[in-house]
Amino acid sequence: QVQLVESGGGLVQAGGSLRLSCAASARTFSSYSMAWFRQTPGKEREFVQAISWSGGTIYYTDSLKGRFTISRDNARNTVYLQMNSLKPEDTALYYCAATSSAAPPVAAPMYAYWGQGTQVTVSS
Numbered sequence: 001q002v003q004l005v006e007s008g009g010g011l012v013q014a015g016g017s018l019r020l021s022c023a024a025s026a027r028t029f030s031s032y033s034m035a036w037f038r039q040t041p042g043k044e045r046e047f048v049q050a051i052s053w054s055g056g057t058i059y060y061t062d063s064l065k066g067r068f069t070i071s072r073d074n075a076r077n078t079v080y081l082q083m084n085s086l087k088p089e090d091t092a093l094y095y096c097a098a099t100s101s102a103a104p105p106v107a108a109p110m111y112a113y114w115g116q117g118t119q120v121t122v123s124s
Contacts, residue, residue, distance in 0.1 A: 002026040010121070011123065014124050015085060034070075035049065038092035046061075053074075068083050094120055098112070
């Protein structure tokens, strides 16, 4: 069982930056692939980025490439999402997710564990 708690969301002006954190309770955190998804009302959960247990494999959405960066610190049981040059369309509830798959999937149903989400609001 893995419990995930996101933090770091908030209100930021367009062009600003935020760093989201996701703290995991699992003693074997380093054996899980992790991902960030986001969701806006009335839309399906959207894949943002994913990282393998070692950090050696990263998958990302092309539209966010260069602005968002996922990373992890296995010693701290934490995964991060650095978001730069934020745009109003990045406004969403951001979720952290975990899976025991060695290769991080991009499909939300492949993730067994989810946090409660942290809200990111970007004003124009």
